[in-house]
Amino acid sequence: MRRYGVAVIGATGTVGRRFVKLLEDHPWFYVAAVAASGRSAGKAYAEAVEGRWEYDSPAPESVAGLTVLDAAADALKIAESADFAFCAAEMASKDETRAFEDRFAKMELPIISNNSAHRLTGDVPMMIPELNLSHAELIPFQRKRLGTRRGFIAVKPNCSIQSYVPALHPLRCFGVKSVIACTYQAISGAGKSFATAPEILDNVIPYIGGGEERKSEAEPLKIWGEIRGGEIAPASEPAISSQCFRVAALDGHMAAVYASFREKPPISEILELWREFKGDTEGMGLPSSPKRFLTYFEEQDRPQTRLDRDIEGGMGIALGRLREDNIFDYKFACLSHNTVRGAAGGGVLTAEALCALGYI
Numbered sequence: 234m235r236r237y238g239v240a241v242i243g244a245t246g247t248v249g250r251r252f253v254k255l256l257e258d259h260p261w262f263y264v265a266a267v268a269a270s271g272r273s274a275g276k277a278y279a280e281a282v283e284g285r286w287e288y289d290s291p292a293p294e295s296v297a298g299l300t301v302l303d304a305a306a307d308a309l310k311i312a313e314s315a316d317f318a319f320c321a322a323e324m325a326s327k328d329e330t331r332a333f334e335d336r337f338a339k340m341e342l343p344i345i346s347n348n349s350a351h352r353l354t355g356d357v358p359m360m361i362p363e364l365n366l367s368h369a370e371l372i373p374f375q376r377k378r379l380g381t382r383r384g385f386i387a388v389k390p391n392c393s394i395q396s397y398v399p400a401l402h403p404l405r406c407f408g409v410k411s412v413i414a415c416t417y418q419a420i421s422g423a424g425k426s427f428a429t430a431p432e433i434l435d436n437v438i439p440y441i442g443g444g445e446e447r448k449s450e451a452e453p454l455k456i457w458g459e460i461r462g463g464e465i466a467p468a469s470e471p472a473i474s475s476q477c478f479r480v481a482a483l484d485g486h487m488a489a490v491y492a493s494f495r496e497k498p499p500i501s502e503i504l505e506l507w508r509e510f511k512g513d514t515e516g517m518g519l520p521s522s523p524k525r526f527l528t529y530f531e532e533q534d535r536p537q538t539r540l541d542r543d544i545e546g547g548m549g550i551a552l553g554r555l556r557e558d559n560i561f562d563y564k565f566a567c568l569s570h571n572t573v574r575g576a577a578g579g580g581v582l583t584a585e586a587l588c589a590l591g592y593i
């Protein structure tokens with residue numbers, strides 16, 4: 234496999250720093266350029282993230298000395314310096330973000346985005362590679378619309394859905410009819426630490442801005458949708474209702490899930506499907522694929538955010554507490570790491586899959 238030069242746009246933010254960290258020893262990708270807002274532009278990367286770099290070891294040497302580019306003013310330079318880019322820099326509005334990402338795609342730079350602006354654009358694949366790899370087939374349709382040869386945009390779904398959508402996915406053979414998913418989300422999901430979000434200490438805040446609950450209800454239906462006429466036709470089921478709370482955890486989004494099925498399966502079959510689940514990326518040899526995507530804990534008090542968020546290097550989903558419910562068929566708990574599986578790690582895996590399939 235050849236080595237791909239990668240630009241990280243929004244490289245100084247929570248997700249961007251995680252990208253830089255994950256790419257440190259990546260066998261296929263190296264960081265060719267880093268970009269952020271005008272506030273960071275012109276500084277060496279190590280200086281731009283000073284006081285924000287949260288990892289035990291310092292920023293990788295190969296990136297620490299790179300000059301941070303201005304994502305807007307230096308767009309052409311960024312597009313020319315990389316084979317593709319990871320983007321985690323949301324602008325003031327979704328329209329602005331869409332225009333920003335389209336501009337790079339039209340400069341023939343493929344964009345793997347963590348931003349929400351393009352998630353529901355019909356011909357933009359929103360990927361959890363294990364679950365809907367075939368949605369990459371939207372890329373030729375999107376390229377036609379954009380008038381590009383190489384450039385396109387693929388997005389990651391919202392971090393909050395990445396525990397319960399993988400858990401429900403193998404159970405779709407029973408007809409998942411209705412779901413309640415309440416998420417207990419870490420502060421890094423808002424780009425915060427305990428130093429910058431003191432209001433969360435000894436607290437739970439029952440609101441996450443930016444339409445988090447609407448996204449948590451709508452995005453799974455796109456993941457489970459089908460390509461029709463060059464766009465995704467979202468799935469019509471299940472009906473999903475969500476509440477999203479911010480809790481005093483640094484990393485890791487937990488979900489409490491209730492689900493009913495057209496044909497109620499026995500618990501043993503659900504556990505078997507979770508245990509045996511092999512995603513669409515099985516056998517592709519992608520460097521960031523977890524060995525085991527879904528892990529079920531038998532202990533009554535697991536998964537726990539602090540203990541289990543790093544399962545499979547943060548790329549696995551931790552499940553537990555499956556039991557009968559007296560309103561729905563079943564309830565269970567599930568957990569994923571929001572900045573790894575839910576953001577940068579999921580982005581890296583998506584890029585690996587798109588490289589392996591020849592789209593990048």
Ligand code: NAP
Nearest residue numbers: 243245246247248269270273304321322323348422424576
């Ligand atoms: P963050 O920590 O606030 O970082 C934002 C980044 O965007 C910084 O690098 C910032 O640069 C840059 N930026 C801001 N305005 C910009 C502009 N006008 N032009 C270019 N760059 C600009 O945010 P984050 O938590 O990393 O989130 C980034 C994106 O990922 C958001 O869209 C978020 O919704 C999404 N996301 C986050 C998570 C998560 O768990 N945190 C998970 C999934 C998706 P400066 O440092 O120069 O200001």
